[in-house]
Amino acid sequence: MANSQYEYVKQFEQPDRLLPNTWIVIRIDGRGFTKFASKYGFEKPNDRRALELMNAAARAVMSELPDITIAYGVSDEYSFVFHKSCSLFDRRSSKLVSTIVSTFTAYYVHFWPSHFPNTPLSPPLPSFDGRAVCYPTVQNLQDYMSWRQVDCHINNLYNTTFWALIQQGGMDATEAEKKLKGTLAADKNEILFSQFGINYNNEPEMYKKGSVVFRDYEPVDPGTHNATAEVDNMARPVQQSKTQAENDKKKRAKAPIVVEHISIINRDFWDRRPWLLSNKPGKIPKEP
Ligand SMILES: Nc1nc2c(ncn2[C@@H]2O[C@H](COP(=O)(O)OP(=O)(O)O)[C@@H](O)[C@H]2O)c(=O)[nH]1
Numbered sequence: 001m002a003n004s005q006y007e008y009v010k011q012f013e014q015p016d017r018l019l020p021n022t023w024i025v026i027r028i029d030g031r032g033f034t035k036f037a038s039k040y041g042f043e044k045p046n047d048r049r050a051l052e053l054m055n056a057a058a059r060a061v062m063s064e065l066p067d068i069t070i071a072y073g074v075s076d077e078y079s080f081v082f083h084k085s086c087s088l089f090d091r092r093s094s095k096l097v098s099t100i101v102s103t104f105t106a107y108y109v110h111f112w113p114s115h116f117p118n119t120p121l122s123p124p125l126p127s128f129d130g131r132a133v134c135y136p137t138v139q140n141l142q143d144y145m146s147w148r149q150v151d152c153h154i155n156n157l158y159n160t161t162f163w164a165l166i167q168q169g170g171m172d173a174t175e176a177e178k179k180l181k182g183t184l185a186a187d188k189n190e191i192l193f194s195q196f197g198i199n200y201n202n203e204p205e206m207y208k209k210g211s212v213v214f215r216d217y218e219p220v221d222p223g224t225h226n227a228t229a230e231v232d233n234m235a236r237p238v239q240q241s242k243t244q245a246e247n248d249k250k251k252r253a254k255a256p257i258v259v260e261h262i263s264i265i266n267r268d269f270w271d272r273r274p275w276l277l278s279n280k281p282g283k284i285p286k287e288p
């Protein structure tokens, strides 16, 4: 490339690399979704169509980016986890975040009509912000995921009770807020059950647990591996031959990407799916 008097401007580009050998979590969040939800008449407290649209966009992101090992979504947010051995884009924060945000947003808009067939989008269009955080150990990563899922539970129990008091109990927002102030989980369960005949346990799993997206291989017996220790002890990405890398890529592309509403706080979830931590593709499940 020829030098020009303008070339010095390149020196203004500053490095924004994420720490090597760490799990990268990119969390995106809908911008101004309180307003957006009311504009499109999202049901309160949970709109199944809106949540399934988020899940469809997240699945599409995962199928385009095989370095993502797992994703977790609740409300207007989604967390995408890049495996610690990923060297994608040399781990540049702005590149990773912008790729996830733009791919997710594009699919959100693309899939909108199939989830809201009678309500075309109009400006202001949906948009998302995003941030990147590095987690050094498997425990840190699992605690991050647990934090989001516990948040989902706390918010959903609150919102379910809050909206029952309003929609079925005839209260206004101020009265409902006052009624719930200082209450514990048990109190909210009791209000739901005694006043409205709602057993919180019977609420849809997607609302209670959020959505977990991952590649599905055949589950293994817990205790047959120690993926956590192996991956925590890894000092640098495993050097793979070209053929090996291509084989893994093919297997990943073949694996179905599933959306489930289950506990990721429970260790069993990770123990039965060692590929989530090891990044080694498992066995492709047989056709049912
Ligand atoms: N009615 C409804 N609103 C939702 C649903 N999912 C997300 N939202 C809205 O999205 C907001 C997400 O919170 P937050 O990101 O803090 O608010 P934001 O800054 O307005 O995007 C919630 O407060 C809700 O108003 C849903 O399923 N139904």
Ligand SMILES: [Mg+2]
Pocket: 029, 030, 031, 032, 033, 034, 076
């Ligand atoms: Mg938001």
